[in-house]
Amino acid sequence: MKRMIIATVLLAASVSGAAAATLDTVKQRGMLVCGVSTGFAGFSAPDSQGNYKGLDVDYCRALAAGVLGDAGKVRYVALTAQNRFTALQSGEVDVLYRNSTQTLLRGVTLGLRQGPVNFYDGQGFVVRRDSGVKDLKGLNGATVCVAQGTTHEVTLGDYGRANGIDWRPLVFDRPDTMLQTFFGGRCDAMTQDASALAGSVTTAAPNPADYSVLPTTISKEPLGPFTRNGDEVWSDIVAWLHYGLIEAEELGVTAANADEMTKSNVPAIQRLLGSAGDLGSRLGLDNKWMLQAIKAGGNYGEIFERNVGKASPLKLDRGLNATWSKGGLMYALPFK
Incomplete structure (x- = not known):
């Protein structure tokens, strides 16, 4: 019985260590390494000064802000369709935000985990x-x-x-x-x-x-982030970042009003922004991690409109990428 208990404890410690590996690496490095495309307008492309811009880039910035407290602490790695998954598998990048379609085979054969869809395309x-x-x-x-x-x-x-x-x-x-x-x-x-x-x-x-x-x-081209299997904590952070950006749009929390909204008496807003509850610590993060992520670039609607929506050169309709309450498929799991 004693051996069994020891083995169970060691196994749990091993799993916990594996699950926390990427988060620990990012924190120790002080920099997020984000896999993006070599240049898709609206999603990830360098501007004339070489600064990456786009919907995928804004997700990288939001993730860095939530985890490291600074949206600027990102190194972008431009990846082709041929080397994107290998780069993630090998640890060259921490997360893949590269307008990549999620499929059954990619989900079960690459040793990677598919995060929630952040753009529905075709x-x-x-x-x-x-x-x-x-x-x-x-x-x-x-x-x-x-x-x-x-x-x-x-x-x-x-x-x-x-x-x-x-x-x-x-x-x-x-x-x-x-x-x-x-x-x-x-x-x-x-x-x-x-x-x-x-x-x-x-x-x-x-x-x-x-x-x-x-x-x-x-x-159907459901696009979204990829992380490595076995990195459960990191994969959860990437998933809940997306849900948090959708939740922020649903609740009316924006980049401009996020600080003021921390004073709200609405429980859902309090939990999202970390002014109540203890949700961030469950992910190994500060409880105000989503506050920092939202301040970096706004909620999902702001990110969409700025990069690919009517305020952008692409001028795409929200369509399926609208929130569920407005006829779309974007739906946040509750922060509770």
Whole structure:
């Protein structure tokens, strides 16, 4: 019996140590290492000064603010579709925020854990307006630019076979090369997430008015963060960061009013901002960690609108990314 108890205690200690590994590493390093894309407008792309901006970047900043108390303590690692998961598996990055689609195989074969979806998307197509193409059947026999190592590559083949469309994929290992090739006229169409297409046309096309994103999407692309299996505490922090940003939007807590809202007498707001309850400590963090995260860049609605919404060059509708109370799918688990 004594041996069994000792073994159980050692096992629990081992699991606890593994679960806390990334959080401890980030705190000791004093810097969050965040995996992002090599350049998707609206999600993660460097500006003219080399500073990363976008929805995924704002999640990295919010995470650094919550864990380290400083949104600026982030090092961004630009990853391609081919090396993104390997970089996370090897420990090169602490978390992957790189508009990556969550799927069954990715969830069960990579040794990684998929966090909550922070952007609902779908695979779309862009063509030149003067091509006369109005729908996907018009792409029969067309050359389609697509990125290698993505769900888009697989879905393109699946959809074509299922619907009798004989398109010819032209595969690229880098999105920037794909954009140059498409806008250079070598492909009849290009396929990506619809949000990425909007960003590509807005920021990379010689004349955006010359291009049209077709109205049909051919897949579900639930995008969200990835962490490593076995890092339960860290994975929980990444998950609850997202829920906290949604909860903040639901409760009307913004970057501008967050400090003032700590004086609220609404229990849900008190728990979210750490002025009541003891929730942050359960994650190994300060109880006001979400207060710091929200102050870094605002709630989910603010992050969306600034980077991809009507206040951005992409001007995307909220759609499925609206909160549940406004017809969308974004729904925060309760902070209690």
